[in-house]
Amino acid sequence: MDGGGTHRTPEDVFRDFRARRAGMIKALTTDVERFYQQCDPEKENLCLYGLPNETWEVNLPAEEVPPELPEPALGINFARDGMDEKDWLSLVAVHSDAWLLAVAFYFGARFGFDKESRKRLFSMINNLSTIYEVVTGTAKKQVKEKNPKSSSKSNKSGTKLSRQPEPNSRGPKMPPPKDEDDSGGEEEEGEEHENALCGACGDNYGQDEFWICCDACETWFHGKCVKITPAKAEHIKHYKCPNCSSSSKRARA
Numbered sequence: 001m002d003g004g005g006t007h008r009t010p011e012d013v014f015r016d017f018r019a020r021r022a023g024m025i026k027a028l029t030t031d032v033e034r035f036y037q038q039c040d041p042e043k044e045n046l047c048l049y050g051l052p053n054e055t056w057e058v059n060l061p062a063e064e065v066p067p068e069l070p071e072p073a074l075g076i077n078f079a080r081d082g083m084d085e086k087d088w089l090s091l092v093a094v095h096s097d098a099w100l101l102a103v104a105f106y107f108g109a110r111f112g113f114d115k116e117s118r119k120r121l122f123s124m125i126n127n128l129s130t131i132y133e134v135v136t137g138t139a140k141k142q143v144k145e146k147n148p149k150s151s152s153k154s155n156k157s158g159t160k161l162s163r164q165p166e167p168n169s170r171g172p173k174m175p176p177p178k179d180e181d182d183s184g185g186e187e188e189e190g191e192e193h194e195n196a197l198c199g200a201c202g203d204n205y206g207q208d209e210f211w212i213c214c215d216a217c218e219t220w221f222h223g224k225c226v227k228i229t230p231a232k233a234e235h236i237k238h239y240k241c242p243n244c245s246s247s248s249k250r251a252r253a
Helices: 010-028 032-038 085-110 115-126 131-136 138-146 156-161 186-195 242-252
Strands: 047-050 056-059 211-213 220-222
Touching (some): 010 056, 010 115, 010 131, 032 056, 032 242, 047 085, 085 115, 131 138
């Protein structure tokens, strides 16, 4: 984000924050196999950067001093092979959250935000799940705690969210189109859907969007985030998200 002499608002900085966050979540979830390979411990200090176009890159830190932006954690590649993969990804996620906040409030200071503007910026940021919560599944657990009346996936909830009405359906679970005739539990399930978060981008559930659930980790994803269409999903008996699929491949290697 370039100041360019123009007035910047908390909403501008938040859009930059959200885009960088989306890129880093992709690196640690849907693109985790590629991210893992790029973090070669034999290379020099590497950093994970989230970019304003919702992509990510693993690269060396900036050479200029002081840097144009705050720098993310150095040497994330060195710990890769010395830790359990999930613990390593969680560690990278924590440092990524810290970096995103540093960048956002760097822009806030640079653009001269007052107390109310800083408060508004933090409020918008705080409404999103952290990268750590998305990567570890904590965000999903929090959603379940907010909906204690909702049934388990294998019972009421699992059946209602499947496109197939049969309770023993083996297909992947997908939120169905809204049924105007189904009034039982509509308010409760509507709240659960609204609180659901995509495991790839971290955004909330939208009724007009196609979603699919991983049968391994039970995490929900936008179809577009994992490149699964409704037609393709109909032919999948057991869906595994990119993160679970890549973990299985490395375990067999």
